[in-house]
Amino acid sequence: MILVTGATGNTGRALLGELHARGAGPLRALTRDAARSASLAAFPAGVEAVEGDFEEPESLKRALDGVRSLFLVSRLGPDAEVVAAARQAGVEHVVLVSSITAQTHPHLGPAQENLAVERLLKDSGMAWTILRPTQFASNALMWAASIRDGTPIRAPYADTGLPTIHPADIASVARVALTEPSHCGRTYALTGPQPISARGQVEAIGTALGRRTPLPFVEISRQEAYEQMAAVFGEEAADAVLDVTGGDVNDELLAVRDTVPHITGTPARPFHQWARENVASFH
Template sequence: MILVTGATGTVGRAVIDGLLALDMPVRALARRPETARLPESVEVVRADLGEPDSLAPALRGVDRVFLLSTGPELSKHDANIVAAAEDSGVHHIVKLSSGRAGDDAATDPIPMWHRAGEAAIREGGVPWTMVRPLGFMSNALHWIPSIRAADTVRAPFGQGRIAVVDPADIAAVAVKSLVEQGHSGNVYALSGPQPLSPGEQTEILAEVLGRPLRYVETSAAESRSAMLDFGVGPEMADAIMSLRATALESFTSVVHPTVAQVTGRPPRSFRDWALGHRAEFLN
């Protein structure tokens, strides 16, 4: 049995789909199972990474865990799951981490949270694999309202370029790490096939959608305000903006060969990702 946390998110759901395609038994952890909307073959259990007492029942009979945790309490959540996993006899944890978690010079919140979470897992007694993606292609979905309303992409840090990766490729690496031997102790840095600026992504989206789009660079303050209006808390909004600012640094444009090495196929391009999500931008 494989337990998937973060099961209703973009990557978690893709991990579930990948495991089901291999006929693997899957259990999903959810704080509100009634709203999970997962396939009927998935066993959904009520638990919370922030409530250690809820984890032992969720881990009963589980031998592998896909761990996806977020937010300021991330390291505590990771420590909670690894302690419960050790007690339950789990054989392997695959953690979705951050692309810069291994860089001690990264002092912005999100890589620091993940670095502490990785440390908690390494200090536990359960074998592990760390999956460290750069920016997600799916972040472009946040542009849907402004594209539909004004054929415009509004985003900060226009000079930054990130080798964004398809969440489906992240999930494919995670699934391989969960179901195959030989991944224990590995750290997988993931990227897409090319670094792109917001303007370059906008040009690709325009071609895919078949209509002109324009890119407008916003200030960091405007972007932060938009997140607050969307319901993101101030601490998380500040952390996301700090992470976005790293797009101006060279490490975000590095292309890693890991997706092809682990899965045996090249990572999907942003154009291919956009074609797969074209209807979402148009409807």
């Protein structure tokens, strides 16, 4: 049995689809609200939806019962208790979604949290594979309301190109790691196939929408972005996000890596593919 957490999210949904398509069952999908997931038709036929909340590790017992392999999206709750619950349930192998910032910006608070859960997992006695993806293409969904309303997208560091990754590529790597034992004990930094800036992403979405004129875009200062983000995510998280999206980037973060094609055997998906596949979100 494979349990996919974050199963209604960008990566988990794609992972369930891949595992199901390749007959890698039985499959179980964790969600906090199975009725909502069913109404969204989020899971492929035959996938068992099970409710559980990382914030209440006791609630994970049923979900973890009989599970041998676990796809674990980190930092959604008390990771120490979640890892302990997996170990107690007899899980043999965990594929963990961490972040590339664990190696590019280990001084930042969120990266330290990622490093802490990586250490917990390594010390757990279970076999592990750690995925460290860079910025997700799906972060562009934060612009969907502006694009639908026709108001300008406002973003800082407009021309900093990062090798943004399609969540389906994280899922593809996870599928391989979950089904082939040779990936145990490995840590993989994952990126997309080319750098793309915020301005370039907006252009790609405009093209996917078939717009003849560019979507309105305004570059804003770090301070303006900070004030908006700190109000929602808190000051430390806002500073960290601004550093890793342009304010304090480094060669490690900017590097395009061949890990995705190397592990999956197929080229990494470019941002414009993600934009085409998700165009409905911007209509």
